[in-house]
Amino acid sequence: MNHETSRDLYDRALSVLPGGVNSSVRATQPYPAFIERGDGGHVIDADGNRYIDYVMGYGPLLLGHDLPESVRAAIQSSMSDGPMYGAPTEIEVELAEFVARHVPSVEMLRFVNSGTEATVSAVRLARGYTGRGKIVVMQGGYHGAQESTLVAGDAENARSSSPGVPQTFAEHTIPVPFNDSEAIEEVFETHGEEIAAVLTEPLLGNTAGVPPVEGYHEQLRELCDESGALLIFDEVMTGFRVGGLQCAQGKLGVTPDLTTFAKIIGGGFPAGAVGGPAEILESFTPAGDVFQSGTFSGHPVAMAAGLETLRYAAENDVYDHVNRLGKQLRTGIADIVSDRAPGYTILGTDSMFKLVFTRAGATDIDEACIPGYRQTPDSDCFDHCPKTGADVESAETDRWDRLFRPAMKEEGVFLTANQLESQFVSDAHTDEDVEQTLEAYKEFFE
Incomplete structure (x- = not known):
């Protein structure tokens, strides 16, 4: 992908905006993608690159970018x-x-x-x-x-x-x-x-x-x-x-x-x-x-x-749709990492999801953390699922930020700026978007 326009915009922004951004979470390595417009469950950046968008404005866009x-x-x-x-x-x-x-x-x-x-x-x-x-x-x-x-x-x-x-x-x-x-x-x-x-x-x-x-x-x-x-x-x-x-x-x-x-x-x-x-x-x-x-x-x-x-x-049954896709993403990612990166953890519930590069999570798909509203002590994954913010912060955040997120971006999947921020599904996302996303996760972990 070509990112020259975003790079040039970031260079200009550094002269007039502290750190080149107006919210610290938007600062990504080596520079952020400057978004030109949204399209359903996707965003298009200033260089014309199209991404499946799971940032969704950090949560507000339940319906996606194309409003009914x-x-x-x-x-x-x-x-x-x-x-x-x-x-x-x-x-x-x-x-x-x-x-x-x-x-x-x-x-x-x-x-x-x-x-x-x-x-x-x-x-x-x-x-x-x-x-x-x-x-x-x-x-x-x-x-x-x-x-x-x-x-x-x-x-x-x-x-x-x-x-x-x-x-x-x-x-x-x-x-x-x-x-x-x-x-x-x-x-x-x-x-x-x-x-x-x-x-x-x-x-x-x-x-x-x-x-x-x-x-x-x-x-x-x-x-x-x-x-x-x-x-x-x-x-x-x-x-x-x-x-x-x-x-x-x-x-x-x-x-x-x-x-x-x-x-x-x-x-x-x-x-x-x-x-x-x-x-x-x-x-x-x-x-x-x-x-x-x-x-x-x-x-x-x-x-x-x-x-x-x-x-x-x-x-319009929006919650049925977004929760179904959220579950597909969480279970699909769990299946991928169980074979290729045992110990990593999937978190989230309903239309929220996140892969966390934990260092000592479940190593068997049958024990992988099954995201939900609560952690129950009698579940197989209880001992492995993060309990506190410190459990997530001690994960391999640099690997997620510097390697995983940029690689997913090159595969056309737009994720939140760091390992700590949740990701979101919108009503505009489709089953095809989920399939493409899971293929990108597979590609990274090959």
Whole structure:
């Protein structure tokens, strides 16, 4: 493949954009492909190279790049009426009503502009509602570029994970290993009366989709109930992708106090939301005293895109299609690596998938990790499946980043920028796309 135009664009970008990109995850070796346009389940770069796209905007594009006519018409109608108003519109009410009908924990929503803004607002709301200051987060979890969660270390030695984040923020954040029942018990024994909330993803989407061990989220729910803390599910990634319209919480059968949304809820446009019971949400201004506001919040174009995307998904068997293809990819890749790269692990569920270059995974296809909503101790793969973000981070990330991803790109398969990011199937992907993808995986492992 020829990549000269992307290389030249990257050279220009380095002069005017820090690192040549506007989001650090877009920086790939030796330089990123600059995308010119999307086409169904594919993207075409500035050099005319065509790829099967499993980045899908890092999750928002449930329907792919070619929007159905009903979604496109709703977006165009909203845009033709005017870009935005700084005043309420009916469409934001309709989207809130749709979400409240389908997501078990949600009675009310406050719309914002991104996943980061949603988690920032949820943390502030939890602190304001409980009158407490500490937030428990999962090591390897990701909740956007916000000071309260850019924290590394452990419960006893939390530290900011980025220059520019004062250490005082880390003093109010308690990182614990995901899936570690003993660690979370100890934290609540020591800090229970200080904890405003536990903030967790249903699965660790930014460490390849590590699923929870059976009973772990139920334990979090019980500990929060006993201590008076709130349980916050970050469903920015899983919302309206894992578990369909009821989201991951509905599939898991665990009801959080607050939920953060973004990605699919905006249908490919910038949007996010915090949802939960009216009693808690009405602590936001102007109903309550916890300040939250935003010029572009509830932007009518994003609201129209999100609502029509969800309506289309509900009426057209989208989840059956994307989940079927996701399963084909996971099982097909598992079969390939069992013969050629024993020890590697497949993660993901529903329309999410990821191959992780683990160093000591299952070596037999019958024991290979069978991705799903939970890890069950009585399954053959339990001992091999990663349990924490550290388990994924200790895998062969350089080999994945420097060898595997570029090789797949040359085979016409566009994967996320590194081994840690989940990959996504859209409604626009086809069985032929999956077959071509599996052939590319075979080619690499020959």
